[in-house]
Amino acid sequence: MSLSLDDVKRVANLARIEISEDEACRTLTQLSGIFGLIEQMQAVDTSAITPMSHAQDVMQRLRADAVTEIDQRELFQSVAPQVEAGLYLVPKVIE
Amino acid sequence: MQWETVIGLEVHAQLSTESKIFSGASTAFGAAPNAEACTVDLALPGVLPVLNRGAVERAIRFGLAVGAKINSPSIFARKNYFYPDLPKGYQISQYELPVVEGGHIQLQIVQDGKEQEKTVRLVRAHLEEDAGKSLHEDFQGMSGIDLNRAGTPLLEIVSEPDMRSSAEAVAYAKTLHTLVRWIGICDGNMQEGSFRCDANVSVRPQGSEKLGTRCEIKNLNSFRFLEKAIDYEARRQIEILEDGGAIQQQTRLFDPEKGETRAMRSKEDAQDYRYFPDPDLLPLEISGSWIEEVKKELPELPQQMRSRFEHDYGLSMYDALALTADRDNSEYYEAVAGKLSSDPKLCANWVMGEVSAYLNNEGKSFDVCPLSPAQLAQLLLRIKDGTISGKIAKDVFRQMWEQASAESISWKNRKEVDESLADRIIESQGLRQISDSSALEKLVQEVLTANPKSVEEFKAGKEKAFNALVGQVMKAARGKANPAQVNEILRKKLTE
Numbered sequence: 363m364s365l366s367l368d369d370v371k372r373v374a375n376l377a378r379i380e381i382s383e384d385e386a387c388r389t390l391t392q393l394s395g396i397f398g399l400i401e402q403m404q405a406v407d408t409s410a411i412t413p414m415s416h417a418q419d420v421m422q423r424l425r426a427d428a429v430t431e432i433d434q435r436e437l438f439q440s441v442a443p444q445v446e447a448g449l450y451l452v453p454k455v456i457e
Numbered sequence: 458m459q460w461e462t463v464i465g466l467e468v469h470a471q472l473s474t475e476s477k478i479f480s481g482a483s484t485a486f487g488a489a490p491n492a493e494a495c496t497v498d499l500a501l502p503g504v505l506p507v508l509n510r511g512a513v514e515r516a517i518r519f520g521l522a523v524g525a526k527i528n529s530p531s532i533f534a535r536k537n538y539f540y541p542d543l544p545k546g547y548q549i550s551q552y553e554l555p556v557v558e559g560g561h562i563q564l565q566i567v568q569d570g571k572e573q574e575k576t577v578r579l580v581r582a583h584l585e586e587d588a589g590k591s592l593h594e595d596f597q598g599m600s601g602i603d604l605n606r607a608g609t610p611l612l613e614i615v616s617e618p619d620m621r622s623s624a625e626a627v628a629y630a631k632t633l634h635t636l637v638r639w640i641g642i643c644d645g646n647m648q649e650g651s652f653r654c655d656a657n658v659s660v661r662p663q664g665s666e667k668l669g670t671r672c673e674i675k676n677l678n679s680f681r682f683l684e685k686a687i688d689y690e691a692r693r694q695i696e697i698l699e700d701g702g703a704i705q706q707q708t709r710l711f712d713p714e715k716g717e718t719r720a721m722r723s724k725e726d727a728q729d730y731r732y733f734p735d736p737d738l739l740p741l742e743i744s745g746s747w748i749e750e751v752k753k754e755l756p757e758l759p760q761q762m763r764s765r766f767e768h769d770y771g772l773s774m775y776d777a778l779a780l781t782a783d784r785d786n787s788e789y790y791e792a793v794a795g796k797l798s799s800d801p802k803l804c805a806n807w808v809m810g811e812v813s814a815y816l817n818n819e820g821k822s823f824d825v826c827p828l829s830p831a832q833l834a835q836l837l838l839r840i841k842d843g844t845i846s847g848k849i850a851k852d853v854f855r856q857m858w859e860q861a862s863a864e865s866i867s868w869k870n871r872k873e874v875d876e877s878l879a880d881r882i883i884e885s886q887g888l889r890q891i892s893d894s895s896a897l898e899k900l901v902q903e904v905l906t907a908n909p910k911s912v913e914e915f916k917a918g919k920e921k922a923f924n925a926l927v928g929q930v931m932k933a934a935r936g937k938a939n940p941a942q943v944n945e946i947l948r949k950k951l952t953e
Binding site for chain 2: 444
């Protein structure tokens with residue numbers, strides 16, 4: 363699979379990363395290298411192997427359903443740039 | 458051309474846990490803004506999610522109730538998008554290997570007096586966290602963010618596109634709504650957003666196998682809106698196709714005030730969520746013994762109870778459906794029918810009729826009904842043994858209700874039940890039916906003497922005049938005469 367410069371720019375945009383033309387070109391080379399490796403790996407027959415979803419071979423631990431947190435809003439909001447009426451204020455977004 | 462509407466639904470059911478899915482913050486509704494948002498919900502650096510056993514348990518319960526496969530291992534994934542009410546920049550959801558896979562929902566639809574059954578297949582049901590809330594007004598160019606809802610556990614239930622009309626979609630949503638409350642995994646409160654529907658709607662020529670291009674309508678928070686939105690959307694698509702146009706795959710919003718759907722975003726600028734397994738969460742293992750444990754605690758399901766009601770009590774599908782609307786309702790009915798086993802249909806009529814109406818009127822549900830099933834059964838027994846007429850019974854019922862309500866104890870909390878309440882009211886007010894035939898004959902005679910005109914009309918062949926005379930007798934008896942008996946005596950006297 364070959365990656366285009368537009369693909370790189372689109373992914374950067376989705377990830378909200380600002381990159382220059384120069385950086386985009388370098389990233390394209392690096393990503394293409396990674397895709398080359400993936401292609402090599404995909405040639406291996408893995409039909410009898412269970413897909414690995416985590417690097418560690420352990421299972422998720424669960425916690426009991428109980429409220430353990432207290433209200434620390436004041437503390438958390440002390441580092442927020444702007445708050446009003448208990449809300450965090452951010453630049454206006456409307457979808 | 459004849460068109461067929463094809464509908465699939467995605468329902469987000471908020472799970473009724475005490476704490477959030479990945480943190481120990483409370484999920485209680487209505488707290489002050491951000492009072493229930495802890496470090497994990499705020500996505501402060503260095504925090505890690507820890508999965509709530511209660512949320513998984515509820516998902517298993519649902520899976521078992523719909524006959525689905527419970528996946529083990531099940532995997533959590535990151536769904537990436539940017540929005541200020543999602544502080545991590547991704548939502549923890551499931552992509553491959555959701556907890557619940559497959560399954561089906563059985564629908565009973567009563568439409569225009571006809572009873573139909575239908576099966577809707579499920580694709581999957583997966584666990585995920587809810588996002589926070591953005592408030593766009595009142596902050597002078599800024600948006601206010603409340604993260605109390607962030608991290609609230611949701612079960613997203615995805616159906617196959619098996620529905621063919623808005624009526625079927627509503628029946629499916631209602632059945633699902635009943636089920637999640639029945640098995641106690643979700644409170645079903647639609648105003649508070651605990652149960653929200655998205656509808657995928659497409660149309661195709663009748664008889665065609667190929668699915669048309671679909672549009673997704675977001676956030677329908679009432680059954681009425683669901684119905685209206687689907688009807689509008691299907692009409693809109695048919696019009697476009699009939700004018701030779703093509704449907705754009707889109708996400709649309711329903712505007713309840715205008716009763717129409719409008720485009721929110723089209724496929725070109727559709728999100729690319731770049732799902733991948735969340736490295737912060739290990740695979741979830743659900744053991745066979747855990748599933749067995751959950752299965753043991755599962756109550757009799759509405760579907761099973763409905764067919765039992767039809768079988769054992771001889772009720773119609775319509776009655777069985779109404780009485781199994783929720784567990785409190787069915788429990789109340791069974792308690793009444795248990796006391797008056799000779800007439801389950803009469804019990805059904807009163808539970809669905811008077812009791813429901815009085816409860817509705819007071820905005821109450823069956824679990825807090827003031828009147829005990831035994832007290833109602835006693836009243837119904839008095840109709841059956843001819844002590845009072847059905848009409849008088851309604852009056853007695855009203856008085857029983859008032860007296861029982863005055864104590865403000867629900868039937869379940871009542872330690873001693875005064876079963877003679879109906880009898881006392883009947884006796885103290887002399888409401889017993891006049892069944893002494895000589896007393897009735899005397900009444901009838903008086904009415905005949907007082908209404909010679911009606912008598913003449915009847916003799917001239919006017920059946921209407923007969924009914925007028927029956928009415929007069931009932932009035933003279935202050936409603937306490939047995940109508941069948943009055944009919945008989947009157948007819949005998951008139952044809953003498």
